[in-house]
Amino acid sequence: xxxxxxxxxxxxxxxxxxxxxxxxxxxxxxxxxxxxxxxxxxxxxxxxxxxxxxxxxxxxxxxxxxxxxxxxxxxxxxxxxxxxxxxxxxxxxxxxxxxxxxxxxxxxxxxxxxxxxxxxxxxxxxxxxxxxxxxxxxxxxxxxxxxxxxxxxxxxxxxxxxxxxxxxxxxxxxxxxxxxxxxxxxxxxxxxxxxxxxxxxxxxxxxxxxxxxxxxxxxxxxxxxxxxxxxxxxxxxxxxxxxxxxxxxxxxxxxxxxxxxxxxxxxxxxxxxxxxxxxxxxxxxxxxxxxxxxxxxxxxxxxxxxxxxxxxxxxxxxxxxxxxxxxxxxxxxxxxxxxxxxxxxxxxxxxxxxxxxxxxxxxxxxxxxxxxxxxxxxxxxxxxxxxxxxxxxxxxxxxxxxxxxxxxxxxxxxxxxxxxxxxxxxxxxxxxxxxxxxxxxxxxxxxxxxxxxxxxxxxxxxxxxxxxxxxxxxxxxxxxxxxxxxxxxxxxxxxxxxxxxxxxxxxxxxxxxxxxxxxxxxxxxxxxxxxxxxxxxxxxxxxxxxxxxxxxxxxxxxxxxxxxxxxxxxxxxxxxxxxxxxxxxxxxxxxxxxxxxxxxxxxxxxxxxxxxxxxxxxxxxxxxxxxxxxxxxxxxxxxxx
Numbered sequence: 001x002x003x004x005x006x007x008x009x010x011x012x013x014x015x016x017x018x019x020x021x022x023x024x025x026x027x028x029x030x031x032x033x034x035x036x037x038x039x040x041x042x043x044x045x046x047x048x049x050x051x052x053x054x055x056x057x058x059x060x061x062x063x064x065x066x067x068x069x070x071x072x073x074x075x076x077x078x079x080x081x082x083x084x085x086x087x088x089x090x091x092x093x094x095x096x097x098x099x100x101x102x103x104x105x106x107x108x109x110x111x112x113x114x115x116x117x118x119x120x121x122x123x124x125x126x127x128x129x130x131x132x133x134x135x136x137x138x139x140x141x142x143x144x145x146x147x148x149x150x151x152x153x154x155x156x157x158x159x160x161x162x163x164x165x166x167x168x169x170x171x172x173x174x175x176x177x178x179x180x181x182x183x184x185x186x187x188x189x190x191x192x193x194x195x196x197x198x199x200x201x202x203x204x205x206x207x208x209x210x211x212x213x214x215x216x217x218x219x220x221x222x223x224x225x226x227x228x229x230x231x232x233x234x235x236x237x238x239x240x241x242x243x244x245x246x247x248x249x250x251x252x253x254x255x256x257x258x259x260x261x262x263x264x265x266x267x268x269x270x271x272x273x274x275x276x277x278x279x280x281x282x283x284x285x286x287x288x289x290x291x292x293x294x295x296x297x298x299x300x301x302x303x304x305x306x307x308x309x310x311x312x313x314x315x316x317x318x319x320x321x322x323x324x325x326x327x328x329x330x331x332x333x334x335x336x337x338x339x340x341x342x343x344x345x346x347x348x349x350x351x352x353x354x355x356x357x358x359x360x361x362x363x364x365x366x367x368x369x370x371x372x373x374x375x376x377x378x379x380x381x382x383x384x385x386x387x388x389x390x391x392x393x394x395x396x397x398x399x400x401x402x403x404x405x406x407x408x409x410x411x412x413x414x415x416x417x418x419x420x421x422x423x424x425x426x427x428x429x430x431x432x433x434x435x436x437x438x439x440x441x442x443x444x445x446x447x448x449x450x451x452x453x454x455x456x457x458x459x460x461x462x463x464x465x466x467x468x469x470x471x472x473x474x475x476x477x478x479x480x481x482x483x484x485x486x487x488x489x490x491x492x493x494x495x496x497x498x499x500x501x502x503x504x505x506x507x508x509x510x511x512x513x514x515x516x517x518x519x520x521x522x523x524x525x526x527x528x529x530x531x532x533x534x535x536x537x538x539x540x541x542x543x544x545x546x547x548x549x550x551x552x553x554x555x556x557x558x559x560x561x562x563x564x565x566x567x568x569x570x571x572x573x574x575x576x577x578x579x580x581x582x583x584x585x586x587x588x589x590x591x592x593x594x595x596x597x598x599x600x601x602x603x604x605x606x607x608x609x610x611x612x613x614x615x616x617x618x619x620x621x622x623x624x625x626x627x628x629x630x631x632x633x634x635x636x637x638x639x640x641x
Contacts, residue, residue: 069182070254071159072097072261073170074189074268079163085110086143086159087119087275089136089264091257096142096159097264100272105282107141107153114138118281120274130390134267135260139275149173189269190634192391195400197266199637200259203398267392331377338370361516361608361615365509368619372406379403398637405624413507413618420511421504428501432494439522444483447526447600451475454592463589471593475529482525509618516611523604530601537594540583547580 077100078084084103087110090096102110113119120127120139131137143159154160160173172182190196345357345367357363382399424431455472457463496518503510549555550573555566568576628635 067094070095070185071172071182072185072187072265074098074100074272075168075186076189077101077163078103079165079168079170081146081164083147084145084163085141086145086161087139088142089134090140090142091135091260091264092253095254095257095261097261097268098142099139099264099268100275101145101163102275102279102282103145105279107144107155107158109282111141113278113282114140119278120271121278121281123274125388125390130267130270130392133393134264134271139271145170187265188634189272190266192266192269194632194635195391195397196632196634197392197394197397197637198262199394200262201637203401203637266394267390270390270392335374338374342367342370342374361513361520361612362510365513365615365619369410369507372410376403376406394637397635401625401628401636405622408624408627409619409621410507412623413509414505416618417504417506417508417510420508421501424497424501424504424511428494428497432497435497436490436493439486443523443526444479444486447529448476448479450596451479454596458592461588461592463592464586467586467589468593471589475593478525478528486522507618509615512611512614512618516608516615519604519607519611526597526600526604530597533590533594533597537590540587540590544580544583544587547576547583550576551580 072095077098080103082103084101085105085107086098087100087102088096088098110119123130128137141155141158143161144154145161145163147154147160149160161170162173163170169184169186172184190198345363346355348355357367379399379402382396383403386396386400451472454463455465455468500511500514500518503514546556549563550568553565553568554563556562557564625636
């Protein structure tokens with residue numbers, strides 16, 4: 001076959017598959033469904049009566065017939081050749097989770113200890129909270145390691161494993177089960193002491209909506225209703241996006257067990273430690289009497305303990321309450337002042353107007369810092385509650401990362417701000433002169449020269465001289481008036497620079513926000529020029545379009561929002577044609593002025609966007625999370641896949 005024919009055929013096949021991608025996807029998912037439910041079941045049925053070898057299968061896989069048996073096996077359990085008892089949870093007949101292996105203890109004794117509550121006694125916190133999180137009320141014996149299948153203590157429901165120090169994965173023996181495959185999932189146990197844990201969803205470093213709402217005691221009803229409506233609209237959009245899929249299948253039982261298994265992985269460390277602490281209680285203990293040396297050491301340390309207790313009693317009874325009371329009073333005063341400032345910054349005159357924080361970058365920065373300062377005590381109290389609960393309960397771990405991430409950001413902001421403020425205060429005169437030079441050359445003289453150039457055939461373009469001179473004179477008059485206003489404020493510019501420098505000691509974000517507001521204030525004439533030219537251009541273009549419809553014998557139907565035919569008189573057509581011609585010839589002059597002021601406005605917006613980007617990095621950069629990623633990535637939540 002000719003190569004060109006092969007290429008044509010390949011393009012045709014690719015195009016057909018692309019056009020029928022929905023059908024291809026459905027066939028693929030149908031094949032997966034058949035493999036999971038049809039072919040696998042037929043293979044299992046055909047192998048149920050086959051002879052099964054009695055020796056152990058290597059690498060943790062053997063052939064059984066009740067479906068895929070999953071065994072979650074921690075990598076830090078003992079791997080010696082000594083006999084042991086496997087302790088864990090039985091989530092279902094096909095899902096076993098191993099918590100620990102108790103070596104040298106008979107399984108019957110372990111079962112008696114579990115029923116008596118000896119194995120999980122002396123828990124530092126309520127044990128039911130931890131077990132309910134794991135989806136069970138108690139642990140149970142799942143099997144044994146290095147135990148002969150001919151032993152009388154074997155239970156048909158147990159799993160028999162063979163461990164070897166040279167191999168990480170255990171080997172399983174087919175005992176009391178019909179043939180089916182076993183999947184051993186090896187996992188590294190996260191350490192709750194180091195705040196390591198697994199999660200099915202990533203965390204969010206931003207404060208939750210509930211946290212922000214709790215900060216405001218008197219929310220604006222109109223704003224609150226508007227925010228609620230916006231959240232409902234976004235939730236509906238997210239729901240519609242989630243429905244855009246080819247095939248939606250109901251979750252399998254193994255998928256439904258995944259959240260419980262993740263919780264069991266997080267809690268297995270503390271459960272294993274508690275069992276290891278109570279293992280000596282399963283055997284006979286003999287309490288010996290203390291020796292003479294131990295009695296002498298105890299008597300020698302008693303005096304130091306008494307002095308330490310005396311000093312500690314004085315600090316806790318007299319000093320600590322006074323310091324705590326003063327700190328609480330300071331927090332209450334700070335919260336009261338912050339709430340007043342926040343209400344001023346977020347107050348709107350009416351529902352359609354903008355708040356002060358929506359207009360000024362400085363007000364927005366103050367609003368962010370006050371909200372953080374008000375939320376820090378709540379976050380700290382939330383983190384303090386971790387001491388009264390199991391460390392495996394990871395509900396408050398994201399709060400820990402958010403709290404210290406905000407602290408690190410504020411600390412770095414203050415450190416960078418001190419350096420910037422010191423430089424600005426030491427060179428305030430030079431900085432003010434440079435700012436004055438840039439503003440005069442670019443926003444006043446440069447704009448004036450540009451307008452004069454537009455009035456005199458710019459780049460060889462033939463504009464309407466009368467209209468160009470009129471618009472140029474109007475804009476130049478405004479520039480001259482603005483130059484006088486700026487000149488009267490120029491002597492106060494060094495004091496403004498000093499104020500910006502001193503504000504840097506509150507953080508580098510504060511002078512950046514003040515500089516953004518200063519840029520907006522000193523370029524307000526550019527904004528006015530842009531608004532005026534945009535309005536003139538819009539009006540003229542709208543009139544031209546309307547006159548073009550008149551020239552064609554049509555008109556715009558406002559009620560039905562369509563173009564309808566219309567019969568005009570000769571005078572109307574003549575007058576409309578004259579106006580259409582005049583406005584069409586005047587349009588290039590208006591467009592040139594409009595493009596000039598639009599470019600100037602876009603340059604100002606670009607500078608403000610750069611400053612806003614710096615503010616966003618200083619306020620929301622995930623610095624602490626990145627440091628945790630480098631130091632210990634297991635402290636950040638991630639999927640187990």
